[in-house]
Amino acid sequence: MTTAPSAGPATTPVSTSLRAKLAGVTRRRAERDAAEDAADRSILSGHDRRRRGVRASMSGVHVFLFVGLVIAGLGPLLWLAKAAVTPTQDTLSQPFALWPNGIDWANLEQAWNDVHIDQYFLNTLYVAAGSWFFQLLVATTAGYALSVLRPRYAPILNGLVLATLFIPAVVLLVPLYLTILHVPVIDVSLLNSYWAVWLPAAANAFNILLVKRFFDSLPREVFEAARTDGAGPFRVFWSIVLPMSKPILGVVSVFAVIAAWKDFLWPLLVLPDPAVQPLSVRLPAVQSQTELDVFLAALAISTIIPVVLFLIFQRLFLRGAGLGGAVKG
Amino acid sequence: MTMTPTTTDAPPPASAPAPPHAASARPKRSRRRTPMTWLRGGGLWNLAFLAPMLIVFGVFSWWPIARAFVMSFQETNLVSPPTWVWFDNFARVLSDPNLGTAVLNTAYFAALALVFGFPLPIIMAVLMSEVRRGKGLYSALAYLPVVVPPVVAVLLWKVFYNASPDGVFNTVLGWVGIPPQPWLQSSATAMPSLVIEATWAAAGGSIIIYLAALIAVPPELYDAAEVDGAGIWRKIWHVTLPQLRGILFIMLILQIIGTAQVFLEPYLFTGGGPNNATLTVLLLIYRYAFQNSLGGDYGEATALSLMLAIFLGILSWLYFKLTDRWSTN
Numbered sequence: 001m002t003t004a005p006s007a008g009p010a011t012t013p014v015s016t017s018l019r020a021k022l023a024g025v026t027r028r029r030a031e032r033d034a035a036e037d038a039a040d041r042s043i044l045s046g047h048d049r050r051r052r053g054v055r056a057s058m059s060g061v062h063v064f065l066f067v068g069l070v071i072a073g074l075g076p077l078l079w080l081a082k083a084a085v086t087p088t089q090d091t092l093s094q095p096f097a098l099w100p101n102g103i104d105w106a107n108l109e110q111a112w113n114d115v116h117i118d119q120y121f122l123n124t125l126y127v128a129a130g131s132w133f134f135q136l137l138v139a140t141t142a143g144y145a146l147s148v149l150r151p152r153y154a155p156i157l158n159g160l161v162l163a164t165l166f167i168p169a170v171v172l173l174v175p176l177y178l179t180i181l182h183v184p185v186i187d188v189s190l191l192n193s194y195w196a197v198w199l200p201a202a203a204n205a206f207n208i209l210l211v212k213r214f215f216d217s218l219p220r221e222v223f224e225a226a227r228t229d230g231a232g233p234f235r236v237f238w239s240i241v242l243p244m245s246k247p248i249l250g251v252v253s254v255f256a257v258i259a260a261w262k263d264f265l266w267p268l269l270v271l272p273d274p275a276v277q278p279l280s281v282r283l284p285a286v287q288s289q290t291e292l293d294v295f296l297a298a299l300a301i302s303t304i305i306p307v308v309l310f311l312i313f314q315r316l317f318l319r320g321a322g323l324g325g326a327v328k329g
Numbered sequence: 330m331t332m333t334p335t336t337t338d339a340p341p342p343a344s345a346p347a348p349p350h351a352a353s354a355r356p357k358r359s360r361r362r363t364p365m366t367w368l369r370g371g372g373l374w375n376l377a378f379l380a381p382m383l384i385v386f387g388v389f390s391w392w393p394i395a396r397a398f399v400m401s402f403q404e405t406n407l408v409s410p411p412t413w414v415w416f417d418n419f420a421r422v423l424s425d426p427n428l429g430t431a432v433l434n435t436a437y438f439a440a441l442a443l444v445f446g447f448p449l450p451i452i453m454a455v456l457m458s459e460v461r462r463g464k465g466l467y468s469a470l471a472y473l474p475v476v477v478p479p480v481v482a483v484l485l486w487k488v489f490y491n492a493s494p495d496g497v498f499n500t501v502l503g504w505v506g507i508p509p510q511p512w513l514q515s516s517a518t519a520m521p522s523l524v525i526e527a528t529w530a531a532a533g534g535s536i537i538i539y540l541a542a543l544i545a546v547p548p549e550l551y552d553a554a555e556v557d558g559a560g561i562w563r564k565i566w567h568v569t570l571p572q573l574r575g576i577l578f579i580m581l582i583l584q585i586i587g588t589a590q591v592f593l594e595p596y597l598f599t600g601g602g603p604n605n606a607t608l609t610v611l612l613l614i615y616r617y618a619f620q621n622s623l624g625g626d627y628g629e630a631t632a633l634s635l636m637l638a639i640f641l642g643i644l645s646w647l648y649f650k651l652t653d654r655w656s657t658n
Contacts, residue, residue: 041548041551041552042458042459042543042546042548042551043455043458043459043551043561043564043565043568043569044459044561045551045552045555047555048561054561058459058460061456061459061460062460062463064456065453065456065457065460065463065467066463066467069467069470069471070470072474072529073470073471073472073473073474073533074470074473076474076477076482076485076486076489076529077473077477079497080485083488092491092493092495093495094495095495095496095497095500096497096500134381134385137381138381138382138385141378141379141380141381141382142378142379142381142382144378145375145378145379145382146379149371149374149375149378151372151375151379157379157382157383160386160391161382161386164386164390164391164394166642167394167638168586168590168634168637168638168641169590170590170611170614170634170637170638171394171397171631171634171635171638172390172393172394172397173614173615173618173630173634174397174400174614174618174625174627174630174631174634175392175393175394175396175397175400175631176389176393177618178393178396178400178405178627179388179389179392179393179396181407183388184388184392185388199385199388199389200389200390202381202385202389203385203386203389203390205390208382232374233371233374233378234374237378258476261478262478262479262480264479264480264593265592265593265596265615269619279478279480280478280479280480280481281480283480283481283484284480284484284597287484292488295484296485296488299481299484299485302478302481303477303478303481306476306477306478307473307476307477309476310469310472310473310476311469314469317472317476318468318469318472318537321472321475321534321537321538
């Protein structure tokens with residue numbers, strides 16, 4: 001009956017055990033998905049569902065869920081879309097009227113050109129693309145070394161990586177900032193350079209944990225067979241391990257791009273030059289000098305890409321969300 | 330666990346300590362380790378694959394973490410070399426009259442977020458798991474706010490919170506006869522306003538996690554409860570909630586850890602005002618380090634972030650000890 005407290009949170013590290021549990025939940029979900037036809041039931045039984053009171057309540061639940069979720073989930077976005085092409089005066093005096101004085105398409109153009117959303121958009125793309133590349137590079141190479149090559153010092157490194165999961169991000173804020181100002185060994189400042197965002201993002205222990213776990217589950221015989229055929233470590237990595245790991249690479253990619261798109265405080269600190277700042281940093285900064293309708297148009301433009309990506313890759317997002325909850329820690 | 334000949338089935342995923350030579354091609358010869366055997370065993374390849382991780386973690390994770398401990402005992406500024414001041418930073422932080430305000434505000438935010446934000450996703454997920462049709466649509470709608478970049482969400486809600494009677498939320502309140510609220514403008518309503526937005530932004534992620542956990546509840550348990558004559562409410566109370574217990578415990582502590590580090594909402598909505606009513610611990614750290622007219626007080630900022638981290642560490646440790654005892658009973 002109890003939900004696996006025997007996994008022993010007291011002895012194992014806190015966040016590792018909870019991540020294992022979350023992973024367990026998603027795995028079990030996948031198994032249940034497969035078996036769903038066999039036993040498709042939840043709290044309500046078929047018998048319950050045929051009772052009149054329950055049927056009426058379930059209709060009520062449907063109405064509540066639909067209305068509530070449309071208002072809360074879609075409502076603000078629809079309002080933003082409307083306000084983006086509405087003159088400021090109308091938005092301020094009648095926020096819910098549908099274009100009493102006509103549609104102002106010029107807002108979008110002004111936001112794109114005059115507020116330089118185009119430039120900041122491009123900067124956001126740079127930030128996201130670089131973070132994605134370096135996170136994948138570090139996670140896959142480290143995962144391969146720790147899971148497949150496994151030198152004798154691997155457990156120590158593994159422990160050092162996992163240990164960083166326990167350190168709340170706030171502890172790193174100031175020392176990492178000073179490190180960016182003066183990178184040890186090479187004696188340069190990375191201020192205003194995208195490296196300052198990309199490289200710290202790549203030092204992500206959770207990615208390594210995810211990828212290493214996945215590599216651990218790959219069949220060893222395939223590697224052995226490739227080695228007997230004369231494939232070197234790089235060949236095994238590139239032609240065997242990576243192609244077999246597309247699912248986990250997809251999850252890590254989604255996490256990486258979303259995190260880069262959302263990040264605010266770190267780029268604010270290390271990219272003080274407006275010319276290189278991404279949208280998340282620029283939007284609050286331009287608010288005071290921008291007319292409300294143009295500003296709302298800028299917000300709308302900044303929302304479109306992630307929302308469209310979500311609608312296209314819905315499954316990947318929602319599957320990753322189960323694991324994504326664990327990133328918060 | 331011992332050296333296995335080439336024709337074996339898949340070895341267990343490496344939860345158990347693996348033999349150190351498992352990956353090397355000719356394990357029998359490497360009894361005595363010399364640089365030559367290291368090289369032949371692929372030592373260089375191991376290092377090559379580990380290099381990205383070692384560099385990135387070394388410079389941007391391990392080094393700053395170590396530095397945080399040193400810096401909290403030092404007076405650090407960008408001009409002169411750091412000097413040891415031992416516990417002065419901690420003493421100065423603890424005697425800062427703003428610290429008490431910040432701690433209380435952060436606790437208030439966390440408490441409100443628990444009241445508003447913790448039960449809501451559970452209820453939504455239970456309802457969504459019971460409906461037969463439209464589950465995909467509901468999940469997508471619920472997750473939509475999570476996809477909106479947090480900065481955009483806050484700036485949009487700032488418009489919603491317009492305190493004039495024609496503001497978006499005040500208009501809605503007017504429809505049901507409630508007088509206009511000051512929202513972000515008054516110290517009494519500012520913090521609840523922040524929490525409502527934060528709940529809106531985060532609920533979707535939790536809903537998806539709970540949905541996954543609900544699907545993993547074994548249906549036989551409900552069958553068994555029905556045989557014992559349990560109605561719908563008793564099934565929820567005696568089957569669903571106990572089955573979700575593990576994930577509920579984890580989500581609760583994760584939420585507390587997350588809300589204790591809230592930054593974006595107070596920074597962008599109110600900047601800590603009105604009258605320091607939304608000054609949080611992270612905002613105070615940010616002020617020490619980056620908004621100080623006398624130059625960054627990096628030592629104080631690091632000292633406060635370490636104190637926060639240690640507090641959270643002790644809290645989670647106590648929490649897991651406590652919940653572990655409850656779980657096993």
